Amino acid sequence: MSVEHRARAAWGRPYTQPGAEFGIDRRTVSQILHRHDVPMCRRELSPDQTDDAVRLYEASWSLARIGERMRVDPTMVHNRLRERGVRMRDAQGRER
Numbered sequence: 001m002s003v004e005h006r007a008r009a010a011w012g013r014p015y016t017q018p019g020a021e022f023g024i025d026r027r028t029v030s031q032i033l034h035r036h037d038v039p040m041c042r043r044e045l046s047p048d049q050t051d052d053a054v055r056l057y058e059a060s061w062s063l064a065r066i067g068e069r070m071r072v073d074p075t076m077v078h079n080r081l082r083e084r085g086v087r088m089r090d091a092q093g094r095e096r
Contacts, residue, residue: 043076
């Protein structure tokens, strides 16, 4: 794994991104990073960031776009929005 990828991981980049680049599972990425003693940080959304995520989602932003802006995985955004009772959309933008 390159220095660039280790640095990105240390800055909170989701495991799935380097995995997708190399065609490997995120667990494999995690194992490689741990083997090289790369410090990992699990980013959470603060209550203020979650407020912003709700506002952006209600303004029709995608989970992926919000996650990229806030440097967290879109699944985390989804989970925080659900905790706030936000009605989720399907891939075509229709409410579920």
